[in-house]
Amino acid sequence: MLNRMPIHKYRAYAQVDLPKRSWPDKVIDTAPIWCSVDLRDGNQALVDPMDGARKRRMWDALVKMGFKQVEVGFPSASDTDFNFVRQLIEENLIPDDVTIQVLTQAREHLVQRTFESVLGAKNVIIHLYNSTSELQRRVVFQQDQAGVKKIATEGAEMVRDRLPMLAGQNVQLQYSPESFTGTELDYALEVCEAVMDIWAPVVDNQIILNLPSTVEMSTPNIYADQIEWMHRNFTRRDRICLSVHPHNDRGTGVAAAELAVMAGADRVEGTLFGNGERTGNVDIVTLGLNLFTQGVDPKLDFSDINGLMETAEYCNQLPIHPRHPYAGELVHTAFSGSHQDAINKGMKAIKAANSGVWEVPYLPIDPHDIGRDYEAVIRVNSQSGKGGIAYVLENDHHIRLPKEWQAQFSQVIQRLTDASSQEISSQEIWNAFEKEYVTQPEGRFNLVNFESRRVPGSNQVVEVNAVLTDNGTEKTITGQGNGPVNAFSHMMRKEFGLKFKLKDYVEHTRSVGSDAEAAAYIEIKVPDETGTSIFGVGIDTDITLAPIKAVVSACNRL
Numbered sequence: 013m014l015n016r017m018p019i020h021k022y023r024a025y026a027q028v029d030l031p032k033r034s035w036p037d038k039v040i041d042t043a044p045i046w047c048s049v050d051l052r053d054g055n056q057a058l059v060d061p062m063d064g065a066r067k068r069r070m071w072d073a074l075v076k077m078g079f080k081q082v083e084v085g086f087p088s089a090s091d092t093d094f095n096f097v098r099q100l101i102e103e104n105l106i107p108d109d110v111t112i113q114v115l116t117q118a119r120e121h122l123v124q125r126t127f128e129s130v131l132g133a134k135n136v137i138i139h140l141y142n143s144t145s146e147l148q149r150r151v152v153f154q155q156d157q158a159g160v161k162k163i164a165t166e167g168a169e170m171v172r173d174r175l176p177m178l179a180g181q182n183v184q185l186q187y188s189p190e191s192f193t194g195t196e197l198d199y200a201l202e203v204c205e206a207v208m209d210i211w212a213p214v215v216d217n218q219i220i221l222n223l224p225s226t227v228e229m230s231t232p233n234i235y236a237d238q239i240e241w242m243h244r245n246f247t248r249r250d251r252i253c254l255s256v257h258p259h260n261d262r263g264t265g266v267a268a269a270e271l272a273v274m275a276g277a278d279r280v281e282g283t284l285f286g287n288g289e290r291t292g293n294v295d296i297v298t299l300g301l302n303l304f305t306q307g308v309d310p311k312l313d314f315s316d317i318n319g320l321m322e323t324a325e326y327c328n329q330l331p332i333h334p335r336h337p338y339a340g341e342l343v344h345t346a347f348s349g350s351h352q353d354a355i356n357k358g359m360k361a362i363k364a365a366n367s368g369v370w371e372v373p374y375l376p377i378d379p380h381d382i383g384r385d386y387e388a389v390i391r392v393n394s395q396s397g398k399g400g401i402a403y404v405l406e407n408d409h410h411i412r413l414p415k416e417w418q419a420q421f422s423q424v425i426q427r428l429t430d431a432s433s434q435e436i437s438s439q440e441i442w443n444a445f446e447k448e449y450v451t452q453p454e455g456r457f458n459l460v461n462f463e464s465r466r467v468p469g470s471n472q473v474v475e476v477n478a479v480l481t482d483n484g485t486e487k488t489i490t491g492q493g494n495g496p497v498n499a500f501s502h503m504m505r506k507e508f509g510l511k512f513k514l515k516d517y518v519e520h521t522r523s524v525g526s527d528a529e530a531a532a533y534i535e536i537k538v539p540d541e542t543g544t545s546i547f548g549v550g551i552d553t554d555i556t557l558a559p560i561k562a563v564v565s566a567c568n569r570l
């Protein structure tokens with residue numbers, strides 16, 4: 013077959029020679045150190061970068077949810093960035109246990125301005141970067157390996173020489189060989205080691221060596237191999253906080269971060285919902301909730317996911333996809349019949365088991381844990397089945413439709429959704445249910461009045477009096493039987509020549525309280541060769557009247 017795509021333009025990414033790689037056997041059982049880069053990498057990728065107000069709202073949300081390290085900007089880039097850092101410091105907006113991080117290129121005037129921006133902050137990370145990749149060495153810097161290493165070491169010296177400016181402040185230094193994933197491993201190691209020689213980190217004040225997949229270029233296992241290779245080969249591993257900064261160009265940023273942590277990374281830089289350059293930075297919400305759903309404390313609070321989404325959408329002026337992991341509007345919702353059936357059963361089983369462990373098919377997280385309700389869990393359209401409709405009736409309208417009846421009512425809904433090709437709302441389902449079983453505007457019979465009393469001297473026999481309209485003509489009927497339902501059914505057969513047998517009858521209250529309504533369900537059988545079952549529903553605050561209404565409802569459906 014003719015290949016229409018120009019595959020000859022692309023080259024496979026090289027494997028890493030890593031004998032006995034250990035990361036595949038590792039399990040993540042503690043959260044890494046998180047650093048939010050929303051206000052820097054996220055911000056620099058926006059159509060309209062954040063103004064002071066948007067930055068402030070993002071900052072407040074990040075601190076509130078528990079970030080202890082936040083890259084607050086690229087202060088030498090703009091007055092907005094610089095002034096925001098100053099505002100945080102001068103208005104005392106940085107909690108004592110939170111460290112602000114600022115990014116700079118390895119250029120004298122930019123480093124100077126960066127230092128000026130953080131004067132007076134209690135805890136600061138000065139983050140220096142330069143690209144080390146083979147491609148950027150060739151086309152951007154037009155330098156060989158030694159030349160680009162010199163950019164790094166000169167930058168490291170510019171930073172070191174200004175440290176006295178920040179005397180009395182807690183300062184940690186961070187270096188990123190930017191475009192690490194396009195850099196030869198031994199060369200990346202050489203540059204990092206050279207920067208470390210200049211900064212002379214100690215165990216109590218580690219250097220942060222941040223190995224970014226500035227552009228995600230390979231499967232995540234290769235990134236993990238690269239991280240483990242660096243982790244094994246650093247000379248002073250105990251003086252290094254090994255950090256990763258994945259991007260998501262291949263759509264595997266989250267996997268890359270997780271495998272990198274298994275491979276030895278101590279720290280992860282990312283953003284809320286994965287905003288950032290091109291396809292974004294790695295999404296810390298997904299990473300954190302992936303930990304949470306494994307029973308590992310993410311050390312970040314995601315319990316108000318809607319609030320976080322609102323903040324991110326406002327600050328970034330970008331929408332969050334409805335299918336975004338954990339957070340998207342549709343991710344806790346099932347439309348399809350078999351999923352709904354399983355969720356419905358799973359929710360009941362979890363209630364009954366009361367074990368405290370979340371186990372519901374198709375729902376990896378309890379929506380309540382992130383501040384969502386169960387309303388949206390099941391929504392109905394033409395792909396739905398009886399289980400989903402029963403779930404909506406029960407949860408939203410307190411109607412526990414007996415199992416055998418669910419199929420009949422689902423056909424009513426199916427006809428509506430097939431006709432509209434659209435979702436049907438919970439209210440519309442209720443309207444259809446009321447019309448079919450309760451109000452029955454086209455029904456033959458309408459109950460106007462009903463009374464029953466025990467026949468004096470008898471424990472069993474009751475006498476009933478009912479007023480009904482039959483196709484609009486009012487009739488009064490009376491009769492006896494052992495119980496109101498029995499007596500009334502008997503009268504309906506006798507007075508109107510109907511042929512049916514009472515088969516089943518159940519009743520439940522629709523809510524608690526003295527004025528609670530009862531819902532009664534009657535099944536009648538037609539004595540023909542098909543033995544068809546017909547159902548009727550009665551709803552009333554009077555528990556005697558509800559089943560009588562159910563008989564009328566069933567007779568109307570004969």
Ligand SMILES: CC(=O)SCCNC(=O)CCNC(=O)[C@H](O)C(C)(C)COP(=O)(O)OP(=O)(O)OC[C@H]1O[C@@H](n2cnc3c(N)ncnc32)[C@H](O)[C@@H]1OP(=O)(O)O
Nearest residue numbers: 056086088089090117118119141142143152153163190226
């Ligand atoms: C992967 C990342 O996300 S890295 C962070 C990227 N973020 C940003 O760039 C946002 C903020 N940046 C800016 O506002 C601007 O780029 C500034 C203020 C930093 C610099 O602005 P300018 O000097 O006007 O322009 P520009 O960024 O194009 O400078 C490019 C020059 O810096 C050099 N350079 C680029 N990065 C670095 C670096 N990390 N260290 C040293 N020099 C660098 C380039 O080689 C180029 O040199 P040349 O002029 O000799 O060709």
Ligand SMILES: CC(C)C(=O)C(=O)O
Nearest residue numbers: 141188190191224226
């Ligand atoms: C500055 C660095 C860490 C970066 O954003 C990247 O490489 O993606």
Ligand SMILES: [Mg+2]
Nearest residue numbers: 053226257289
């Ligand atoms: Mg980045």
